[in-house]
Amino acid sequence: MQQREANNGDRLPLFEDDMSTRGFRGKRRDAPSGRVPPGQYLTSDFPVLSAGPTPRISLDTWSLAIEHPARREIGRWTWEGLLGLPATEVKVDIHCVTKWSKLDTRWKGVTFDTLLEATGQPAPTQFVMALCDGDYATNVSVADLEGGKALVAYAYDGQPLAPEHGGPVRLLVPHLYFWKSAKWLRALRFIPADSPGFWESHGYHIRGDPWKQERYEGD
Numbered sequence: 001m002q003q004r005e006a007n008n009g010d011r012l013p014l015f016e017d018d019m020s021t022r023g024f025r026g027k028r029r030d031a032p033s034g035r036v037p038p039g040q041y042l043t044s045d046f047p048v049l050s051a052g053p054t055p056r057i058s059l060d061t062w063s064l065a066i067e068h069p070a071r072r073e074i075g076r077w078t079w080e081g082l083l084g085l086p087a088t089e090v091k092v093d094i095h096c097v098t099k100w101s102k103l104d105t106r107w108k109g110v111t112f113d114t115l116l117e118a119t120g121q122p123a124p125t126q127f128v129m130a131l132c133d134g135d136y137a138t139n140v141s142v143a144d145l146e147g148g149k150a151l152v153a154y155a156y157d158g159q160p161l162a163p164e165h166g167g168p169v170r171l172l173v174p175h176l177y178f179w180k181s182a183k184w185l186r187a188l189r190f191i192p193a194d195s196p197g198f199w200e201s202h203g204y205h206i207r208g209d210p211w212k213q214e215r216y217e218g219d
């Protein structure tokens with residue numbers, strides 16, 4: 001995959017870097033095949049996939065927590081607090097296990113690395129459960145979050161993230177199937193060992209790498 005190779009493994013390409021190198025990539029828009037994982041088709045619209053209703057979330061009371069396995073909080077940010085952290089803009093391709101892929105989606109938010117750094121501690125364990133309003137949860141390894149691979153995103157395509165797409169804040173882990181990109185994110189809880197979240201306990205793959213077609217348990 002071109003974007004990955006050009007950007008150190010799975011690291012998210014910074015939006016500015018991407019724009020500045022675009023000239024060297026020439027016709028990559030005409031040759032998207034190398035960017036579409038096996039079994040996926042391209043879509044230009046943005047489907048909404050939610051296991052339940054879109055929660056109503058008030059920014060006045062909203063916060064995002066990072067929790068130690070013993071559930072002790074090691075960080076918490078209000079909406080203003082989150083916006084006050086250094087932001088990152090990325091342009092990435094996303095891949096849903098229901099087989100749509102969408103190229104060049106633009107997001108803004110705070111990287112996992114920046115949040116963890118702001119806690120002033122190293123990762124307490126190697127696995128995280130992303131917890132959401134509305135009971136959804138998904139597991140992600142620290143290896144799949146760190147090194148610029150994941151964003152806590154609050155803007156999409158230059159606008160505040162729409163509620164149906166996970167606003168105010170969602171996780172964005174674009175190198176894994178999109179079910180890992182938890183909408184309405186409220187906490188990142190470090191867990192002692194990898195354990196399934198919502199879809200992962202309903203037969204979906206524990207990791208979900210679209211390039212390996214890790215769709216279902218056992219793939």
Ligand SMILES: Nc1nc2c(c(=O)[nH]1)N[C@H]1C(S)=C(S)[C@@H](COP(=O)(O)O)O[C@H]1N2
Nearest residue numbers: 047048049050051132136165178179182183
């Ligand atoms: N909280 C929450 N996050 C979620 C989901 C959900 O049902 N609830 N669905 C997941 C799935 S299966 C996909 S494909 C994407 C869909 O995101 P979208 O609706 O913005 O396209 O969100 C993921 N994150």
Ligand SMILES: [Mo]
Nearest residue numbers: 049096097179
């Ligand atoms: Mo999905």
